[in-house]
Amino acid sequence: MAEATLQSQTRADEAFDCLQTAIVTGELGPGEKIGELELCSRFNLTRGPLREALGRLESRGLLVRRPHAGVKVVSVSASELLELYRIREVMEGLAARQAAERMTDEEIAELQATLDSHEAMIEQAQGQAYYQAEGDYDFHHRIATGSRNAKLAQMLLGDLYYMVRMYRYRLSTSAGRPHLALGEHRRIVEAIAHRDGELAEFLMKRHINAARQNIEKKIEEGVLTI
Amino acid sequence: MAEATLQSQTRADEAFDCLQTAIVTGELGPGEKIGELELCSRFNLTRGPLREALGRLESRGLLVRRPHAGVKVVSVSASELLELYRIREVMEGLAARQAAERMTDEEIAELQATLDSHEAMIEQAQGQAYYQAEGDYDFHHRIATGSRNAKLAQMLLGDLYYMVRMYRYRLSTSAGRPHLALGEHRRIVEAIAHRDGELAEFLMKRHINAARQNIEKKIEEGVLTI
C-alpha cells in the first residue's frame, strides 16, 4: 500500500501524495471507478482532506470526476504517451538551453557526479531497470531545476514527469537502452559545461526524440497497444 | 465583483472560477494575504468548496499557501513574464506544427474567418485594446485545441494562458502591435492551410518571440519594472 510521504505538512498533502503514488504505480487501475469512502478507509483519511486532494489530482489530469457520479482514474493509451514525449521534447529542450546559460559551476559538477554514479550502477547491473529509471528521472530533474525557470520546472516536475511515470507503469514501458541513454546524457552535460545552450537544446531534443522512437518501435512490434 | 460562470456544475467549480478570474483580473492584488472567511463572505461560499478551490489554484501556481498561515496571491515580476513567453514559444510552436498536421479543413476555414473578423475589428478600432487581447487569445486557443494533443492543450489553456493574462493585467502590459500581430497570425494560418508543420512551428515561435522582445523593450524603456 502506498504510504504517506514522511511527515506531510497536512492531511490533504498526505492524501495527495498517497493518491498520486497509488495512481502512478498502478495500484489504482485505469478507468477504475472508486468511491470516496473506500479511499478513506484505504488510506486512513477523512473525506474533507480527501476531496481537496481529489480536486488537485483532477486539475492535474490524473483522474476525472463527474458531479455526483464519482471519480475514476484516467484511462491511458500508448498514443497519448507519444504525445507526452512530443511535449517533453520541446520543454526539456528549453530547459537544457536555459540550464546551460544559468546553472552554477557547482551544479554542473554535481550533475557530472550524478552521471558517474549512474554509470557505475549500470555496469554493476544491479537493480538495473529500477535504478535506470530513477537515474533518468534524477538527471532530468536536475536540468529542470537548473533552468531557473520556475514555471517550466513546475510544469515538468509537477505535471509531466508524474504523467510519464504513470504511463510507464501502466504500459510496463521501460526505456531499455541504458548505455545509449547514458552516452546521450554525457553529451548534454558536456554542452551545458561549455555553456553552449543551443547545442544542449539540440541534444536534449534528440535524446527525447530517440526515446519516443523507441516506444514507437515497440508499438510497431506489437509489444504496446495503441 | 467577479461573478461565477453561469451554471457552474458544483460549488467548488464556482469557487474556482470566481477566484481564478479575481486573481487574473487583479481584483485580488499580488501578495495580498487574505483569509478564508473573508473570501467566503466575498463570494458567498462556504469553506469546504472554497478550500477545494484553493487547493486547485495552489497546484496551478496562482497562489501560495503555508500551513496555518493562510493563502496569499502569488507575487509577479516582469522577468517571470518573460520566462512564461519562453515556455509559450516552444509549446505553441509544437501546437502549431501539430495543428498543421491534424486540423480539419473546416477548422482551418473557421480559423481564417476568425482572423477576418479580427481584422475588421482592428480597422474599426473599436474597443481596440480589449478586443485585440481577446482576439489574440481566441487565435491561440484554436491552435492549441487544433493540435489534438490533449495534454498540450490542457497545459496551454488551463495553466499558461491564465498565467499570461494575470501578468498582463498586473503589469498593464498589452501587446500593442495589433497590425503586426495580425499579419503574423495570417502567415501562420497560411502555413497550417498548406499543411506545412515545420513552417507553422517556425512562424509561431518567431511570433511569440517578437511579443517577448516587445516586452523586453518596454522593460528597457523603464515602462515595466523587473
Add this chain to the structure above:
DNA sequence: ACGCTCGGTATTGTTGACAATATTAAGGTC
C-alpha cells in the same frame, strides 16, 4: 417480452462545529 417510468438507495456535495497551530502583543528580564 421489451421498454419506460418511478421510487428507493447509496454516493456525492455541502454545511457547520470542533481542534490544532501560527501570529500578535504584552510582560518580564538582561
Add this chain to the structure above:
DNA sequence: GACCTTAATATTGTCAACAATACCGAGCGT
C-alpha cells in the same frame, strides 16, 4: 532600551452530520 518568553487570539485544518443528486431495480404499460 532591546530581546526573549509567554499567553491570548484569530485563523487554519479537521471532522462528522445533513441535504442533494445520480444510479439501480421493480413495477407498469404497451
